[in-house]
Amino acid sequence: MSQPPAHRPAPSTLDAAPAPVSGEHLARRAVTPWRLPVSRPIVDALAIAAAMLISGLAAGTGPSVWHAVFAVSAVGVMAARGAYDRRLEDSVTVLVARHVLASAVIATMITVTGRAVIEGRATSADDFVVLCFVSTVLLAAVRVIGNAHDKRRYARDAASSRALLVGPRDLTARLALRLRQRSQVGLTAVGYLDDVHPEEIAVASDGRMGLPVLGRTSDLRRIAQQHRVDALVVAGDEAPHNEERLGRLIATAHEMHLTVFVVPRVHASVNSRTRRHRLGTLTIDELRPVDPRSRAFRAKYALDRVIGTVSLVVLSPLLLTLALLVGLSSRGPILYRQRRVGLDGQEFDILKFRSMRVAPEQAAAWSPADGLAPGGVEGEDRRTALGRFLRRSNLDELPQLINIARGEMCLVGPRPERPEFVQRFRRELAHYDARHRVKAGLTGWAQVHGLRGQTSIAERAEWDNYYIENWSFALDLAIIVRTLKTLVQTSE
Numbered sequence: 001m002s003q004p005p006a007h008r009p010a011p012s013t014l015d016a017a018p019a020p021v022s023g024e025h026l027a028r029r030a031v032t033p034w035r036l037p038v039s040r041p042i043v044d045a046l047a048i049a050a051a052m053l054i055s056g057l058a059a060g061t062g063p064s065v066w067h068a069v070f071a072v073s074a075v076g077v078m079a080a081r082g083a084y085d086r087r088l089e090d091s092v093t094v095l096v097a098r099h100v101l102a103s104a105v106i107a108t109m110i111t112v113t114g115r116a117v118i119e120g121r122a123t124s125a126d127d128f129v130v131l132c133f134v135s136t137v138l139l140a141a142v143r144v145i146g147n148a149h150d151k152r153r154y155a156r157d158a159a160s161s162r163a164l165l166v167g168p169r170d171l172t173a174r175l176a177l178r179l180r181q182r183s184q185v186g187l188t189a190v191g192y193l194d195d196v197h198p199e200e201i202a203v204a205s206d207g208r209m210g211l212p213v214l215g216r217t218s219d220l221r222r223i224a225q226q227h228r229v230d231a232l233v234v235a236g237d238e239a240p241h242n243e244e245r246l247g248r249l250i251a252t253a254h255e256m257h258l259t260v261f262v263v264p265r266v267h268a269s270v271n272s273r274t275r276r277h278r279l280g281t282l283t284i285d286e287l288r289p290v291d292p293r294s295r296a297f298r299a300k301y302a303l304d305r306v307i308g309t310v311s312l313v314v315l316s317p318l319l320l321t322l323a324l325l326v327g328l329s330s331r332g333p334i335l336y337r338q339r340r341v342g343l344d345g346q347e348f349d350i351l352k353f354r355s356m357r358v359a360p361e362q363a364a365a366w367s368p369a370d371g372l373a374p375g376g377v378e379g380e381d382r383r384t385a386l387g388r389f390l391r392r393s394n395l396d397e398l399p400q401l402i403n404i405a406r407g408e409m410c411l412v413g414p415r416p417e418r419p420e421f422v423q424r425f426r427r428e429l430a431h432y433d434a435r436h437r438v439k440a441g442l443t444g445w446a447q448v449h450g451l452r453g454q455t456s457i458a459e460r461a462e463w464d465n466y467y468i469e470n471w472s473f474a475l476d477l478a479i480i481v482r483t484l485k486t487l488v489q490t491s492e
Helices: 042-060 066-079 091-120 124-160 170-183 217-226 243-255 295-312 316-329 383-392 402-405 419-428 430-436 455-470 473-489
Strands: 162-166 188-193 213-215 231-234 259-262 275-278 281-287 335-341 349-355 409-413 440-443
Touching: 042 066, 042 124, 042 316, 042 335, 066 124, 162 170, 162 217, 170 188, 170 430, 188 217, 188 259, 213 217, 217 243, 243 259, 259 473, 295 316, 295 402, 295 409, 295 473, 316 349, 316 383, 349 402, 402 409, 402 440, 409 473, 419 430, 419 455, 430 455
Parallel strands: 162 188, 162 231, 188 213, 231 259, 409 440
Antiparallel strands: 275 281, 335 349
16 A cells, blocks of 8 residues: 555554454445446447438438447537536436436437538438437437346445445435435445444444444554455544544544545535636635526526417317316316415415315324324325326326416426415425425425325425425426326326
8 A cells, every 4th residue: 555645644543443454354345326337338339320321221311430420429428518427326217317318309400410511411401300309219228128137237236335424414324215215226224323422333233224433543443454445434523623533533534445435515505507717726616506596597486487378288188078077976166276376485375186074073183193294094095086087197187287387386496385384394395495495296206205195394395495406497397208107007
């Protein structure tokens, strides 16, 4: 092992820990979660070349140098747009929506323009459409197949990529939960290092995801050897003015060939717009917040109203049929109205097809358990036979297209909540109200991640605020695709 640089801080209790006795006690391999395989750009290039060949044959022309130009351009654009770095995308749907289509269009434009300038021969509009369509379809197919393969491989290798967690209790508990939920990342948390609560070091578990506190940060060398650890995940620090101690901890981890991941202290403010800069030897992150009043959001809302209106017209036969069936299923109104809270805390009546028998006037009030959101069957199950079908298929939500056409809601956004629960949750969760920066949605980022019905309200608010901070039209498209996929699966 190479000697540390001369300017390294003086040895401390942490640095004085015994060194590994042999190379086999170092990390066994570099851990590279979130990184796509090196072969992926090559596979993409082959898929793009195949698309060019297919489009060339369809146009009656053979392969040419422009096929290579298109392939290189498309892969280059995808690399520039971050398609080979999954720092933010944990979904192939997001990856396809955000990168594949744009890369195919840009690469086609480069190829067509270059051919026109150099050869003086323009490509027809039909060729342009074929190029975009075929390359997008093939790239999307490659992504879906590759993502499924990666998930299986990472899940298989997860047990051999072991990580220690360091940081505040709440944040490290969430880290452990997320690593367990997303085996495709390829990391398994084995325990915590904790200097703030030394009295818990000797106990079997501290209750955080059932993982033990294995020791202090000064015990890193011993613990990493004993538990054959490959990575260290540092999530800030509970005590102030500990940058030097964390720096020594990370330096020791690097000496042991451990891969180190660091969660930013202001992780909730880091989004897809964040840019990293250098100021001499200092690293500075430029945090660019989302602007819900921007032209992009106004365009989103206008587009949603158009789509909502057109959908009402197109789906009117289905809506009328369902309305007739609801009216015949039991006594009561066809549409169920309920007050909800939307943009800027404004209240509106959300519309659904009635799926339950009308409640008696003396019905007892219902409230969700602590920490859970309302939803699903609340109290007595009064669903009709038709209502069970409507809820299972989510067809009871279709009247919300009227809310969208009115401008009260949009297609994608945080699901709206009842005023009484909003008052309760804003007292319990510091950042709950942040979800009201945008219009409520028919579907949302929390819903496609399984947070429907009586699930954790803190988790739901976290996902909703993540969606707002990282919003884009591509993310909306990905959520819609995942929603349709979920609807198909639940209706089977």
